Amino acid sequence: MDDFEVKTYYAIALDPIHVGTGRARLERVDLPIIREPGTNLPKIPGTSLSGPARTYTAIQTNRYRWSKDGREYSCAGRGGEGGENHCGSVNPACPVCVPYGFSKGSGNSMQGLAQFFDAQILLFPVASLAGTVWVTSPMALEGLGLNSEFQAPDNSFYPLGEQLKDKERLNFGWLMLPKGDGKGNLTNLPVPEEIKQRTVLVSDKLFPKIVNSNLEVRTSVSIDPATGTAEEGALFTYEAIPRGTVLKFDVVYNSGKYFRVGGEELKTEDGGDVGTQWVKAQVEKGLKLFEILGIGGMGTRGMGRLKILNLEKVNY
Secondary structure, three states: OOOEEEEEEEEEEOOOEEOEOOOOOOOOOOEOEOEOOOOOOEEEOOHHHHHHHHHHHHHHOOOOOEEEOOEEEOOOOOOOOOOOOOOOOOOOOOOOHHHHEEEOOOOOEEEOOEEEOOEEEEEEEEEEOOEEEEEEOHHHHOOOOOOOOOEOOOOOEEEOOHHHOOOOEEEEOOEEEEEOOOEOOOOOOOOOHHHHOOEEEOOOOOHHHHHHOOOEEEEEEEEOOOOOOEEEEEEEEEEEEOOOOEEEEEEEEEOOOOOEEOOEEOEOOOOOEOOHHHHHHHHHHHHOOHHHHOOOEOHHHOOOOEEEOOOOOOOO
């Protein structure tokens, strides 16, 4: 049994996705989204993935609210103020508490066996005179284990797909770039073929500029419940990662053979070992619901659905 497994997930935004900074700012929008400090590129934090995944796994496994021996439990979310509703310390076979962890006070907690990492933008959709194109850069593609090394020309673009090979110039919103000499292909990338055929490579210097100038920006207003009309002074703007963006994120799955809960070995409900494949199966039950229930904020404004493209084929 392997001690751990790292799996890279690829996902496409079915709706715009807003994961805010948690506060308003005096910038071009009132409610900006989270960005990577070093590159200024938008991202989705690992906590914004693991939190919904935990709740959705709880729904899929009937652990959202349940009872045992006259005690009520809820393994989704925080499990109450002090984690008192998590079942982890009394149930070392819980398909939610074991993969995601639980906290029931000092000395009675366990880190989850699944570690989530931030989702980074891989391919970003931009409107052009040639239709929608997806933009990427060598830095965005780094570490994917693809066959070719990627080299992008400065201040120009290189088409990675066949549909744009004949374009000598291409606009990316407000920016017009000539075609240059580059290197790379997306043959082994598990994303839809129509997207790969319309993907272009730009330099790491240009990529953040193109992304940040083509984010979706919406304007909303709060409604006064007494009148049913717009509340005065409640107009606000917010930005989002646009529909069609392809992202990638890693999850590390650990084996449970080194862990104990209340002095007991971790076992599945049928008495089997808690291996990486079991942990992954529980997490992917939750990831499956991302495309239905969504992640992030502004869910009542048509945002949040994210489809994971490379889930394993399992009967849930």
